[in-house]
Amino acid sequence: MKTRRTQTIERTRLVPHTVDGETELVLDRETIEVPAPPRDWDQLVRTAVTIGAIVLVTASLVWTTASIGDLLAAVTVTVVAYAAAIAFDASWIMCMAVEWLLRYDPARAKAAQRAGRWALAVSMGAVFAHGYIYSEWVIGVVGALVSGLAKGGWSMAMRVHARPLDDRTQQWVAKRRAAVDGQLAMIPIRRELQRGQALVEAEQRSIVADSGSVGSTDPGQSGSSVAGPDRTVTPIDRKTLTTKDAVRIAWEDGIRDRTDVIREVSRQLGRPASPDTVDRYLRDHQRTA
Template sequence: MKTRTIERTRLVPHTVDGQTEMVLDRETIEVPAPPRDWDQAVRVAVTIGAALLVTVSLTWTTASIGALLAMSVVAVVAYGAAVAFDAAWIMCMGVEWLLRSDPDRATLPRRVGHAALAVSMGAVFAHGYLFTGQWIVGAVGALVSTLAKGGWTIAMRAHTRPLDPLTQQWVAKRRAAVNGQLALIPIRRELQRGEALVEAEQRSLAALADSGSADPDQSGQSADGSDPDPQPTATGPMTIKDAVRTAVDSGIREPDRVLAYVRKVADANAREDTVARYIRLAG
């Protein structure tokens, strides 16, 4: 029986000069080695082989179609555009891989991938036939992409875990519930931003209404025209700093009165320490 060596640690009591402490004791032991998982090894090898086929196909298609397109545009642009032909069906295969447990949603990327593969094969065939005059060269060149896609399709089947119809419905319902919660996250953020904007607009309108509501009727004032609590004239929406400066310039220096004025014409939620700091700066 095959074995493997492992190191095991455990806490043991250790006494020195009558004082006992729990310390780590390390020991090396031999344990039975599990049998080699050949299924997993083959699965990994198939996946690596499929990835290599896709890489070879991408390189071959880019070189072939790039040479074809270079007849009409500069080489850099031609080879850059040539990457799109194989990249399209490779991207579709990636989406199909992500949706491998949802057959209904995986149908669309699979079909689009087949269409993109056909376009790529046609372009490679056109390059081979145009440059050699022999259709067999173009056909063989076009089969490279087919082999790569076939290899990756086989690799995906090796990793896919088929579900029975009832379990598939259960997964679909659970996924729909989670997706609904995820979809509501940006919606809630959008609503919160909108509500904040509406609230800010309402505060601004209230400040404008308060600052522009000077009483045109002076009949209620005393005959000598004196005002026991004079307030500076508000000229429009202000920042907290501007409101403090206006109050100080008008002779109001008591922190409570300045704070009340700032909350009236600038920001109803102005903090007392902020107003006090601006008072010190203005003084």
């Protein structure tokens, strides 16, 4: 009779333990033998296919670099020639990486597939040209097929790992991805707007400061306030400032237009003000005016 494989595991549980009449829950550890799960041959084969594809891609990259590098070295510096030769296979390898990342978005992955095929064709053509120039066209053909086999091996590996989605699920994924991508896109946009708003406010403060310094040279104008409220007073504490107080300050500064009031209140509060709340307090001042 065949003995079934087992594996040793440790189980822990809380059990009551009493010392001197005091009971506490402590961990009780127990080592037991349980049947081992059957070997997952599918996963082993999938892993072997992936490793094989990586080996093929690595061999192709080395061969193509050596072949095209030797071809280019005839007209340029050897180091530069071999560095440039890496780009031939690296191009379609990069396209395959992009195709892998976009495996759940077939529409966007098609561009990477087309670019990868063109890059592979260019790479194979360059390898064949190397053999043809040295009158070894058979070696050139065989060497060019190395890249083709590597590309085919990696394509098969991607098919093994692929998880095709039905049409409705694909649409659901596309909509959710679009929503998340929109939120991610708004992060740098908000930062850009905040930087722009900070520059605008700094420019406005600079203009007000320049206007105040020019007006102060005339003693007769010291009591007037052409440029708006006096900016020499103690700055308002935004943490304790309420919307009602901000509307009152704007009203006292002579601001009457609703849009200007909302903008001024938002500036004083340091955050966007609620238009409805501003309208309510603004109507109170209009009635008492």
